[in-house]
Amino acid sequence: MPDPGWANTVPPSMAPETQAPPPARAGVDARAGDAPERGAGASPLAPVGQEALVSALKGLLPAHALLWRAEDTTPYECDGLTAYRERPLAVALPETEEQVAAVLAACHRLGVPVVARGAGTGLSGGAMPHAHGVTLSLAKFNRILKIDARARTATVQSGVRNLAISEAAAPHGFYYAPDPSSQIACTIGGNVAENSGGVHCLKYGLTLHNVLQVRGFLSDGTPATFGSLALDAPGLDLLSVVVGSEGMLAVVVEVVVKLTPKPQVARCVMASFSDVRHAGDAVAAIIADGLIPAGLEMMDKPMTAAVEAFVRAGYDLDAAAILLCESDGTPEEVEEEIARMEQVLLRAGATRLETSTSETQRLKFWSGRKNAFPASGRLSPDYMCMDSTIPRARLADMLLAIADMERRYGLRCCNVFHAGDGNLHPLILFDANDPDQLHRCEQFGAEILELSVAMGGTISGEHGVGAEKLNSMCVQFSETERAQMLALKSAFDPQGLLNPGKVIPTLHRCAEYGRMHVKRGALAFPELERF
Amino acid sequence: MNDILIGLAERVRQAAAAKAILRIRGGNTKASMAGVVSDAATLDMRAYTGIVDYAPTELVVTARAGTPLVELERVLAERGQCLPFEPPQFRDAEGRLAGTVGGMVAAGLAGPARAAVGGVRDYVLGALLLDGRGDLMHFGGRVIKNVAGYDVSRLLAGSWGALGAICEVSLKVLPMPVATTTLRFDMRQADALETLHAWAGQPLPLNASVWWRDTLAVRLRGARAAVAAAVDRMGGEHIPDDLGNAFWAGLRDQRDEFFIEARQAAERENSALWRLSLPPTTPVLPSFLDTLIEWGGAQRWIVAGADDTLVMHRAERAGGSAFRVSGGVGDGAGYATPLAPALLAVHKRLRASFDPDGVFVPGRPMRF
Numbered sequence: 001m002p003d004p005g006w007a008n009t010v011p012p013s014m015a016p017e018t019q020a021p022p023p024a025r026a027g028v029d030a031r032a033g034d035a036p037e038r039g040a041g042a043s044p045l046a047p048v049g050q051e052a053l054v055s056a057l058k059g060l061l062p063a064h065a066l067l068w069r070a071e072d073t074t075p076y077e078c079d080g081l082t083a084y085r086e087r088p089l090a091v092a093l094p095e096t097e098e099q100v101a102a103v104l105a106a107c108h109r110l111g112v113p114v115v116a117r118g119a120g121t122g123l124s125g126g127a128m129p130h131a132h133g134v135t136l137s138l139a140k141f142n143r144i145l146k147i148d149a150r151a152r153t154a155t156v157q158s159g160v161r162n163l164a165i166s167e168a169a170a171p172h173g174f175y176y177a178p179d180p181s182s183q184i185a186c187t188i189g190g191n192v193a194e195n196s197g198g199v200h201c202l203k204y205g206l207t208l209h210n211v212l213q214v215r216g217f218l219s220d221g222t223p224a225t226f227g228s229l230a231l232d233a234p235g236l237d238l239l240s241v242v243v244g245s246e247g248m249l250a251v252v253v254e255v256v257v258k259l260t261p262k263p264q265v266a267r268c269v270m271a272s273f274s275d276v277r278h279a280g281d282a283v284a285a286i287i288a289d290g291l292i293p294a295g296l297e298m299m300d301k302p303m304t305a306a307v308e309a310f311v312r313a314g315y316d317l318d319a320a321a322i323l324l325c326e327s328d329g330t331p332e333e334v335e336e337e338i339a340r341m342e343q344v345l346l347r348a349g350a351t352r353l354e355t356s357t358s359e360t361q362r363l364k365f366w367s368g369r370k371n372a373f374p375a376s377g378r379l380s381p382d383y384m385c386m387d388s389t390i391p392r393a394r395l396a397d398m399l400l401a402i403a404d405m406e407r408r409y410g411l412r413c414c415n416v417f418h419a420g421d422g423n424l425h426p427l428i429l430f431d432a433n434d435p436d437q438l439h440r441c442e443q444f445g446a447e448i449l450e451l452s453v454a455m456g457g458t459i460s461g462e463h464g465v466g467a468e469k470l471n472s473m474c475v476q477f478s479e480t481e482r483a484q485m486l487a488l489k490s491a492f493d494p495q496g497l498l499n500p501g502k503v504i505p506t507l508h509r510c511a512e513y514g515r516m517h518v519k520r521g522a523l524a525f526p527e528l529e530r531f
Numbered sequence: 532m533n534d535i536l537i538g539l540a541e542r543v544r545q546a547a548a549a550k551a552i553l554r555i556r557g558g559n560t561k562a563s564m565a566g567v568v569s570d571a572a573t574l575d576m577r578a579y580t581g582i583v584d585y586a587p588t589e590l591v592v593t594a595r596a597g598t599p600l601v602e603l604e605r606v607l608a609e610r611g612q613c614l615p616f617e618p619p620q621f622r623d624a625e626g627r628l629a630g631t632v633g634g635m636v637a638a639g640l641a642g643p644a645r646a647a648v649g650g651v652r653d654y655v656l657g658a659l660l661l662d663g664r665g666d667l668m669h670f671g672g673r674v675i676k677n678v679a680g681y682d683v684s685r686l687l688a689g690s691w692g693a694l695g696a697i698c699e700v701s702l703k704v705l706p707m708p709v710a711t712t713t714l715r716f717d718m719r720q721a722d723a724l725e726t727l728h729a730w731a732g733q734p735l736p737l738n739a740s741v742w743w744r745d746t747l748a749v750r751l752r753g754a755r756a757a758v759a760a761a762v763d764r765m766g767g768e769h770i771p772d773d774l775g776n777a778f779w780a781g782l783r784d785q786r787d788e789f790f791i792e793a794r795q796a797a798e799r800e801n802s803a804l805w806r807l808s809l810p811p812t813t814p815v816l817p818s819f820l821d822t823l824i825e826w827g828g829a830q831r832w833i834v835a836g837a838d839d840t841l842v843m844h845r846a847e848r849a850g851g852s853a854f855r856v857s858g859g860v861g862d863g864a865g866y867a868t869p870l871a872p873a874l875l876a877v878h879k880r881l882r883a884s885f886d887p888d889g890v891f892v893p894g895r896p897m898r899f
Contacts, residue, residue: 150728151812195678222873229810230851231829235870240652240685244678261734284588290706332756389674391589421676461676481668485681491880
């Protein structure tokens with residue numbers, strides 16, 4: 001895997017919280033009826049030493065499946081967000097479900113945090129280790145257990161790669177629809193943790209919409225199954241919170257996914273626009289016409305220039321923005337849809353249209369979009385990828401606002417959008433060796449996220465909050481809402497041992513962040529209009 | 532903030548302070564399914580009504596809980612859009628279609644298209660929740676892709692009031708299908724199931740299916756060309772559109788012949804109507820009094836003897852669950868597959884975190 005070149009340093013103000021692990025409540029029975037006080041996290045207690053931890057885990061795993069020497073645990077110190085690094089006390093690589101349960105039970109007894117890890121491709125530091133904790137790698141859970149063509153499901157272990165599912169399903173004429181850009185490397189367990197999307201989710205849904213059942217363990221090692229092979233299960237739909245919970249509610253060992261019949265044909269229209277407003281309006285016009293494209297992506301001019309230099313696909317370098325609009329299905333319906341798409345795009349002011357006539361040409365259209373990140377990596381020593389979502393109607397407003405921010409912060413930004421979903425990936429270019437650039441980049445990114453919330457959007461569309469966007473959570477959610485999310489975590493994990501310190505910021509942190517903001521005279525957040 | 536909302540929150544705070552209980556109600560059309568507790572005061576959500584925001588090009592609508600479902604669907608239809616999961620509309624005691632948006636989410640019920648397009652929770656994007664402390668909280672949002680924090684709004688679909696009163700919801704909506712066609716086939720149950728599995732594995736615009744008494748009906752929905760091509764390929768007898776549409780609506784709202792007969796039988800003959808949620812490839816379950824199959828085999832309505840606990844065992848053995856809708860002995864309606872112990876503990880803690888004083892009396896499926 002080439003180094004994708006994520007931003008690789010971080011100022012102290014953005015650094016994740018270092019938390020001492022919560023107390024081991026030895027002998028205290030967490031009774032089912034206990035009402036967790038909303039927002040009451042477990043209070044810190046002296047961390048367990050490495051020696052005690054290793055001796056507790058040693059008997060539970062084969063010798064090669066437990067790492068604790070610095071040279072062995074260092075490769076696990078970060079995920080795709082390399083700016084955030086922490087070495088765990090130990091890395092456990094269980095090979096059986098019994099071993100997973102035993103490690104969890106031991107950590108539960110000792111009050112040691114556990115951070116589950118798949119391929120480590122996440123972009124928000126969700127799998128960053130805990131300094132006083134165990135990193136639980138599910139890398140060895142890499143078997144595809146069953147492809148059931150009649151039921152159109154695949155039962156796979158959580159460490160199976162996303163693309164491997166589609167490859168295994170291909171002989172049956174099926175594929176697994178969600179396709180995050182990292183799909184050759186990322187695992188289904190990681191996809192479940194992040195509720196990953198991809199370029200086709202407007203039509204085919206997110207991970208949640210394509211997963212039937214998730215099996216794993218609660219933080220104390222108790223087995224638990226969420227969802228079912230049927231379309232619903234008794235009780236609350238816990239699957240809908242477990243998916244996207246960033247490893248904070250349960251550890252997943254097996255996933256049953258839905259398979260989708262492979263479309264017979266896919267074709268893509270590439271449209272150029274001389275004005276980003278026209279391109280934004282074209283996106284709205286496509287939806288207004290009743291079309292749901294299989295993919296609908298936008299690149300701005302700087303991004304197009306960057307990818308053209310990288311892939312030489314013949315992109316229109318004069319365009320202010322380029323839209324890629326795809327239709328898939330039977331040959332008949334694709335022909336019908338492509339004709340409608342072309343009409344709508346022309347009416348919306350497209351200055352140039354090109355429609356793929358072969359699979360080779362379609363993939364060429366996509367090659368630039370798919371290489372947006374590495375192409376940006378060639379323009380600048382570092383870049384920071386943002387991931388907010390806004391209402392589609394505000395795409396042009398956002399692009400113009402970003403152009404203004406580029407001037408104010410003195411940094412360049414390339415933009416790729418999952419336009420169909422309103423999900424933005426602005427890539428802010430900077431040099432991390434220059435502390436001032438780094439600082440400006442941080443402010444630039446935070447301003448994009450806050451503007452996204454102000455526009456009625458969200459701080460993360462698909463990369464997750466992890467350790468990276470804790471501050472921005474303070475902007476999007478009120479104190480009560482954040483406290484309720486912490487209480488929800490406690491309902492699954494009363495001791496707060498699974499991936500603690502991620503996703504939901506503490507009250508204290510938000511208060512600090514608020515103060516910092518007022519001082520800088522930036523957006524005050526508590527009273528933002530939003531939903 | 533809206534006065535009605537302030538009033539609702541105040542009601543809950545007072546109830547919590549007085550250790551009183553409240554039953555959340557919308558149109559009261561699902562009261563019998565929810566197992567009404569008659570001595571509880573009601574928190575009536577109907578006054579909090581209206582569509583807050585609807586931008587068709589965003590494919591998102593935000594409505595207050597008390598908005599009548601018929602009103603929401605009418606507004607969407609004016610712009611050529613719909614709720615693809617076809618929430619059933621039931622009648623209240625006076626025979627009116629009084630169901631509300633809040634009730635639709637709280638019950639989490641979906642119609643014939645469920646297997647093809649997803650259920651209520653798949654379309655919930657955000658919600659404003661009034662919890663048992665009287666606090667108002669937003670979860671999720673108004674955009675399609677959103678992974679900021681836990682997705683509590685989706686958890687509310689089918690929660691039957693267990694976590695609080697749903698005050699507003701944002702829903703993903705979709706364009707109405709360009710073409711719809713209904714086909715009918717004479718087929719025995721086992722053949723119908725196999726045929727449905729085979730079709731579902733092909734790129735066909737299969738949107739709904741139902742099998743009852745050796746008749747299989749399927750609905751195709753999608754691009755005109757796709758539906759036309761599928762009709763050629765699948766054969767069968769074409770049902771005229773008006774008849775077909777009325778038939779699917781009856782099935783959605785559970786007022787089709789099967790349901791009328793099954794409910795009458797449950798009252799008269801000491802039998803019971805069950806809903807089984809099963810892995811779709813579960814084979815034919817033999818020897819019940821009557822069976823209607825939807826969702827490509829994943830939802831099976833069973834009429835069985837009143838004391839027939841075999842239904843429950845069979846559903847569980849197949850990897851699914853059972854819910855007694857009406858009739859029966861013992862626990863009567865609402866008798867259902869229990870939660871696994873580990874999940875039961877999570878449910879109890881979860882409910883307590885939203886409603887520590889137990890102010891809200893949830894619907895029967897959520898009484899654990």
